[in-house]
Amino acid sequence: MRPPAPLKSENHLYEQVAQRVIGLIDRGILRPGDRVPSVRKLSLQQKVSVATVLQAYRELENKGLVEARPQSGYYVRPRFLPLPPEPEISKPACSSTKVTMGDLAVQVVQGQRDPSLIHLGAAVPSPELLPMAQLNRSMTSIGRRSPLLGTSYEAPPGVLLLRTQIAKRAMNQGWTLSPNEIVTTCGAQEALNLCLRAVAKPGDTIAIESPTYYGILQIIETLGMRALEIPTHPRDGVSLEALTYALDNHSIKACLFSLNFNNPLGSCMPEANKQRLVELLAKRDIPLIEDDIYGELGFGPTRPLPAKAFDKKGLVLLCDSFSKTLAPGYRVGWTAPGRYQKQVEQLKFTSTIATATLPQYAIADFLANGGYDHHLRKVRRLYAEKVQLMTQAITKYFPAGTKVTRPSGGFVLWVELAPHINSTELYHLALAAKISIAPGTIFSAKQKFQNFVRLNCGNPWSGAIENALIKLGQIIAAMNKR
Amino acid sequence: MRPPAPLKSENHLYEQVAQRVIGLIDRGILRPGDRVPSVRKLSLQQKVSVATVLQAYRELENKGLVEARPQSGYYVRPRFLPLPPEPEISKPACSSTKVTMGDLAVQVVQGQRDPSLIHLGAAVPSPELLPMAQLNRSMTSIGRRSPLLGTSYEAPPGVLLLRTQIAKRAMNQGWTLSPNEIVTTCGAQEALNLCLRAVAKPGDTIAIESPTYYGILQIIETLGMRALEIPTHPRDGVSLEALTYALDNHSIKACLFSLNFNNPLGSCMPEANKQRLVELLAKRDIPLIEDDIYGELGFGPTRPLPAKAFDKKGLVLLCDSFSKTLAPGYRVGWTAPGRYQKQVEQLKFTSTIATATLPQYAIADFLANGGYDHHLRKVRRLYAEKVQLMTQAITKYFPAGTKVTRPSGGFVLWVELAPHINSTELYHLALAAKISIAPGTIFSAKQKFQNFVRLNCGNPWSGAIENALIKLGQIIAAMNKR
Numbered sequence: 001m002r003p004p005a006p007l008k009s010e011n012h013l014y015e016q017v018a019q020r021v022i023g024l025i026d027r028g029i030l031r032p033g034d035r036v037p038s039v040r041k042l043s044l045q046q047k048v049s050v051a052t053v054l055q056a057y058r059e060l061e062n063k064g065l066v067e068a069r070p071q072s073g074y075y076v077r078p079r080f081l082p083l084p085p086e087p088e089i090s091k092p093a094c095s096s097t098k099v100t101m102g103d104l105a106v107q108v109v110q111g112q113r114d115p116s117l118i119h120l121g122a123a124v125p126s127p128e129l130l131p132m133a134q135l136n137r138s139m140t141s142i143g144r145r146s147p148l149l150g151t152s153y154e155a156p157p158g159v160l161l162l163r164t165q166i167a168k169r170a171m172n173q174g175w176t177l178s179p180n181e182i183v184t185t186c187g188a189q190e191a192l193n194l195c196l197r198a199v200a201k202p203g204d205t206i207a208i209e210s211p212t213y214y215g216i217l218q219i220i221e222t223l224g225m226r227a228l229e230i231p232t233h234p235r236d237g238v239s240l241e242a243l244t245y246a247l248d249n250h251s252i253k254a255c256l257f258s259l260n261f262n263n264p265l266g267s268c269m270p271e272a273n274k275q276r277l278v279e280l281l282a283k284r285d286i287p288l289i290e291d292d293i294y295g296e297l298g299f300g301p302t303r304p305l306p307a308k309a310f311d312k313k314g315l316v317l318l319c320d321s322f323s324k325t326l327a328p329g330y331r332v333g334w335t336a337p338g339r340y341q342k343q344v345e346q347l348k349f350t351s352t353i354a355t356a357t358l359p360q361y362a363i364a365d366f367l368a369n370g371g372y373d374h375h376l377r378k379v380r381r382l383y384a385e386k387v388q389l390m391t392q393a394i395t396k397y398f399p400a401g402t403k404v405t406r407p408s409g410g411f412v413l414w415v416e417l418a419p420h421i422n423s424t425e426l427y428h429l430a431l432a433a434k435i436s437i438a439p440g441t442i443f444s445a446k447q448k449f450q451n452f453v454r455l456n457c458g459n460p461w462s463g464a465i466e467n468a469l470i471k472l473g474q475i476i477a478a479m480n481k482r
Numbered sequence: 483m484r485p486p487a488p489l490k491s492e493n494h495l496y497e498q499v500a501q502r503v504i505g506l507i508d509r510g511i512l513r514p515g516d517r518v519p520s521v522r523k524l525s526l527q528q529k530v531s532v533a534t535v536l537q538a539y540r541e542l543e544n545k546g547l548v549e550a551r552p553q554s555g556y557y558v559r560p561r562f563l564p565l566p567p568e569p570e571i572s573k574p575a576c577s578s579t580k581v582t583m584g585d586l587a588v589q590v591v592q593g594q595r596d597p598s599l600i601h602l603g604a605a606v607p608s609p610e611l612l613p614m615a616q617l618n619r620s621m622t623s624i625g626r627r628s629p630l631l632g633t634s635y636e637a638p639p640g641v642l643l644l645r646t647q648i649a650k651r652a653m654n655q656g657w658t659l660s661p662n663e664i665v666t667t668c669g670a671q672e673a674l675n676l677c678l679r680a681v682a683k684p685g686d687t688i689a690i691e692s693p694t695y696y697g698i699l700q701i702i703e704t705l706g707m708r709a710l711e712i713p714t715h716p717r718d719g720v721s722l723e724a725l726t727y728a729l730d731n732h733s734i735k736a737c738l739f740s741l742n743f744n745n746p747l748g749s750c751m752p753e754a755n756k757q758r759l760v761e762l763l764a765k766r767d768i769p770l771i772e773d774d775i776y777g778e779l780g781f782g783p784t785r786p787l788p789a790k791a792f793d794k795k796g797l798v799l800l801c802d803s804f805s806k807t808l809a810p811g812y813r814v815g816w817t818a819p820g821r822y823q824k825q826v827e828q829l830k831f832t833s834t835i836a837t838a839t840l841p842q843y844a845i846a847d848f849l850a851n852g853g854y855d856h857h858l859r860k861v862r863r864l865y866a867e868k869v870q871l872m873t874q875a876i877t878k879y880f881p882a883g884t885k886v887t888r889p890s891g892g893f894v895l896w897v898e899l900a901p902h903i904n905s906t907e908l909y910h911l912a913l914a915a916k917i918s919i920a921p922g923t924i925f926s927a928k929q930k931f932q933n934f935v936r937l938n939c940g941n942p943w944s945g946a947i948e949n950a951l952i953k954l955g956q957i958i959a960a961m962n963k964r
Contacts, residue, residue: 106828109637127633135632136625139840143618150617150811151609155591186668186813186834193833197704202684218832222679329632329839331668346588350700351675352668356838357811358621 158184266407640666748889
């Protein structure tokens with residue numbers, strides 16, 4: 001129920017209430033991360049209406065002093081420094097490219113295995129935020145109950161129990177997906193491969209976001225396709241105006257976008273835009289491959305819908321996985337490939353025959369009984385905090401002129417440095433200082449974003465990470481001075 | 483130690499000893515599958531030398547009455563009927579083809595899920611011959627000991643423990659393979675995909691066996707490559723003469739052969755031929771992708787070497803898996819791709835990032851501690867028996883004129899029917915009678931082998947299977963009469 005509007009006479013009261021809270025924060029009585037008194041409590045305490053307290057808290061929120069957490073209340077934000085500006089919308093070249101990725105992306109991922117490094121490179125979820133013990137227990141008890149499960153191939157479309165759970169989640173989000181429309185895969189990576197192969201041939205042009213996840217560029221490269229980068233806003237995602245222009249002027253075979261918390265931007269396309277995007281492509285009969293692996297990791301109160309929810313013609317091929325939220329090493333993903341389902345199933349069968357059986361059952365069990373939503377609420381909050389801590393440290397330790405994104409989900413930051421900084425050089429200098437980062441060029445088919453880096457915020461915050469950011473800031477400052 | 487040669491005076495004794503055993507068999511005292519008295523026991527009992535008894539048993543073996551099993555002794559053979567003739571060497575067309583597989587192969591595999599059918603179609607190992615309980619226990623204890631294992635990607639080349647065990651097995655077979663030369667995959671199917679993509683491009687021609695496993699044809703089709711079928715002998719495999727001719731007259735980019743117990747033939751290329759094959763291709767710098775998934779399932783006393791053992795130039799890309807011997811549903815395979823390793827690793831990373839972690843560890847554990855060799859000795863013997871029972875039933879129940887292979891490993895039979903029989907029609911008639919079989923045309927890029935069927939002998943022998951073969955024989959006889 002909406003609270004009633006505050007009385008006229010109380011118009012200044014909310015400011016007084018806000019000032020009291022600011023005083024508590026200033027004097028260190030309320031510290032970053034603390035919960036501020038509940039609306040009801042403060043209303044009783046200060047003898048003002050609930051509406052006044054709410055208004056006071058909204059004021060504090062606007063000032064960046066507190067933040068609302070869904071179903072939990074208001075909390076003191078951990079930072080006070082004014083944040084650096086955000087990068088602007090990207091301006092990629094208006095021509096398609098045969099993709100040729102170097103070894104750099106592979107090096108970044110392989111760096112992940114080196115225990116001597118501070119890992120800000122690969123975008124991996126925080127191990128302590130994954131319910132491995134519970135999942136492994138599920139796998140054990142399933143293997144014991146049904147020892148024959150591992151003896152056969154779960155040929156496409158894959159384990160029905162898991163597909164049913166996935167379909168239920170769509171229903172709970174307010175849209176419809178049938179278990180029969182879903183095909184399980186070896187992670188979202190296989191799903192993206194299969195979908196691209198189902199809709200396009202070598203030589204065809206695929207429209208992608210700019211910047212885009214390097215794994216997608218590698219798929220396009222190995223399939224011999226071409227990439228066309230579309231201007232992408234760091235908050236709202238792909239520019240539909242630019243996309244329309246590109247569609248008018250290029251022969252685009254398919255789009256491959258990550259609309260919810262694009263990696264590396266953390267952008268989220270507004271719902272109205274998603275709807276327009278689906279309509280725009282439907283009119284031209286162009287398939288949209290939607291990579292939604294970060295969709296569950298938004299910082300807002302509700303999970304944003306995938307574009308697939310607006311798909312009426314079966315032209316959206318939704319790809320997703322449990323690698324960012326549950327277990328990367330289980331290699332379980334899925335796709336809802338719309339009208340391309342038959343092709344995708346055949347390609348899946350030909351590529352890997354089936355996805356490993358027991359991991360699929362274990363995840364289905366977790367989804368049915370493990371409190372996935374509770375788990376997600378927790379990790380969303382924690383990733384929001386990690387991203388904020390990292391943003392704060394960048395604000396403190398990186399040279400003036402640095403720009404940084406305000407991701408609304410996921411766990412990476414996209415950082416723009418001074419124009420002349422070469423992030424590949426920075427990557428090597430940082431590596432020499434035992435810090436791994438992801439240089440900007442690997443996120444572009446045309447090696448743009450030379451002065452950008454992506455930083456992973458997934459790992460547990462620590463002094464070592466803070467020190468690494470101090471060191472990075474020093475390296476960048478030294479490069480700035482040359 | 484070799485026994486001394488029998489004394490001259492005992493020359494007729496061995497015949498007497500053999501006659502005694504034949505008498506025991508004739509009177510049903512020793513029945514098919516029974517072990518005959520040990521050499522030592524019979525030697526004491528009959529007061530003849532060990533050499534005489536051995537000679538008697540060799541005589542019985544030559545007569546097809548008993549068979550030696552490695553480290554186990556002699557057993558009464560389960561059949562007495564003279565077997566039908568074998569199919570001849572294949573005579574494929576001498577031109578390459580763009581592969582277009584229909585749905586038939588997919589239907590055959592999907593039939594596997596229908597519990598109302600008698601399954602003679604898909605080539606799947608016998609569930610009761612897979613050590614699932616032990617593997618699942620391994621997985622459990624590994625997950626408990628190292629709960630963080632599932633949290634990270636085991637990026638290419640994959641789990642080192644498993645690669646080390648695989649390398650050790652090569653060493654025990656008398657050839658050298660380093661763990662660093664191995665890349666783990668989602669089954670051999672992924673390995674074959676990656677290797678083909680590493681060595682050839684769409685439009686390139688791949689030389690294959692004739693007949694060849696339909697899964698390989700599907701890979702070639704989905705990768706947009708062409709297939710050239712090479713005449714293949716049902717016992718000795720690919721004809722090197724025919725291959726040489728093909729190499730001289732076609733632009734062949736790579737060969738993809740299954741030299742040990744080719745599916746569907748069960749052929750095994752003699753070692754000298756393997757060596758010649760590797761040299762032949764090395765001279766022309768043409769890579770050989772070697773599918774060795776049945777290599778461990780030979781009926782002879784020693785495991786045949788893969789061609790990879792003779793590879794000096796890194797031109798052999800060996801592909802293998804544990805799906806036929808341990809756990810199809812674990813989806814763990816591997817490849818040793820020689821000089822193409824870097825490309826294969828990059829393609830693996832781009833296709834599926836990594837293979838599921840825990841299944842790799844569980845298999846490594848079984849290889850290290852589970853008695854894999856003991857397990858293999860057992861299943862080899864049992865598959866040999868299953869193949870023999872099925873051969874015997876075909877001999878009994880199929881019309882005269884039927885030809886059938888003498889596989890030296892694996893668990894399928896390749897059956898040639900009268901020339902005018904259409905096996906696709908037979909497939910549908912059999913399906914109506916609740917029997918699934920694999921029609922011959924799906925084993926050819928040019929839909930040859932119209933009058934052939936492949937029968938899976940993997941399942942436990944039962945009255946239901948025998949009845950299915952009686953029924954199949956009747957359907958074929960009826961077709962013969964038209």
